[in-house]
Amino acid sequence: MRAPAFWREDGATARLLSPLGALYDAIARKRLAREAPRANLPTIVIGGLTAGGDGKTPLAIALARRLKAAGERPALLTRGYRRRRGGTSSFVVDLTRHGADEIGDEALLLARVAPTIVGADRLASADLAQRLGATVVILDDGFHSRRVAPDLTLIVIDSDYGAGNSRCIPAGPLRAPLDAQLAAADIL
Template sequence: MSLSRKQWPGYWYGEARSPIGMRMLAALYAALTGLRRRAFARGWKRARHPGIPVIVVGNISVGGTGKTPLTIALVERLRTEGWNPGVASRGYGRDNPRVPLWVERDSAPEHVGDEPALIASRTGVKLRVDRRRADAALALKEAGCDIIVCDDGLQHYALARDVEIEVIDGRRRYGNAELLPAGPLREPVERAQQCHFRVVNLGGVPAPGHVGAGFGEWPMRLHGDLALPLTSGRARPLASFSGQRVHAVAGIGDPERFFSMLRGLGIAVVPHAFDDHHRYEAADFEFGSRLPVLMTEKDAVKCGALANDDFYSVPVRAELPEAFWVALLSRVQRG
């Protein structure tokens, strides 16, 4: 389920109690999703395994948490360890979700989804979008991959998996910890405890007073140090914008995460937040003032035709403790 940020009720991430009507609907939602989980757990519904290790990256809450940067980091680390990874994704928001597609470096985001387009352009990994992730995994195996990373597949139980990684937004966490529509959760908090790894996205610069990841959680920071022009020209150090006003554009699950990273570098941000997976038009950039435009890499893959020389993409890389990688690789090898 994907909701516009404008549609998120204030009580999801505030202190107000959710309305009783929403809690009644949440109870029905809990019963239906719980029945589905039990159906797969007890074998009433069949999960398929491709016969090679499967790592699933996902979250139990609505909205972005940092799954895509982690997926990219997984692909890169697995390659350095001698694996030939493939990525299976649904390709949210693409024009024809019923048609499975291979994603290339230059695939159009509207055809394959913005996140798969970003992953492919950054890594060149074999990537298959299919609403049936198990079918995508089998296609990747046939294409020569020896390990599968499933992007945003925690609730896709039809694909059997060896490792589950939950990604948590370090700022919003689980909100009021209630299920949809009373809260932002797709599954109960207890479901997260079943994941092999729980990664907390602390962003680029921690908020004041942030205590970081808790016990049993792995901290992840998103580090960006370059601004890449969308048209022509050379890359600039992101810090070179320090002390300047810029238009900052973010159409991700939590735009404030991007804005905070820029502010932490001393950049004067004029924020422009859009809904996750937003499809941009020229009118979206009629800001009324000519300033540099810094945007997330996920947004930039959709804006090449709309950009001028003032537009820059800010790629980030996920940084995690080495102990996380040791533990993950050990579990994959045991599987």
């Protein structure tokens, strides 16, 4: 799916959809502000300002590689975007058994670098990572859900796209109001 062209400009379509964007804005602002439980491991959360394509997964991979080179044992946590495998239990990606159609392509990319756990319950996934011997967890695209409190939050920004027209979905590409996202980030 491609982002609509009007997300780049503040034209008539964006203004027409702005009441829905304002509703999305209010809900997303509350989600970003809510308290989340802490994992038992240091937690790095990676997020993006806009819907899709910011480069979160490549950053998660690069960060996992750097942590491994520094002697850490990172585990990558993901919901398994576009996965078909049902259930709510967290599980470890097995490259010899799981395919992209079952768990999503991002999980397979992550699993090539470090142990990767797919699950909707991020705290349960972090607990599983700890049992597997991880020393740090990296949440690929965990910024907006606020299911686990971050110790460090990294926001990826597409240098070409930026914040688009600076409106929230569906009037624009933002997953939450720009000011709320920037306030919750440690590093851009």
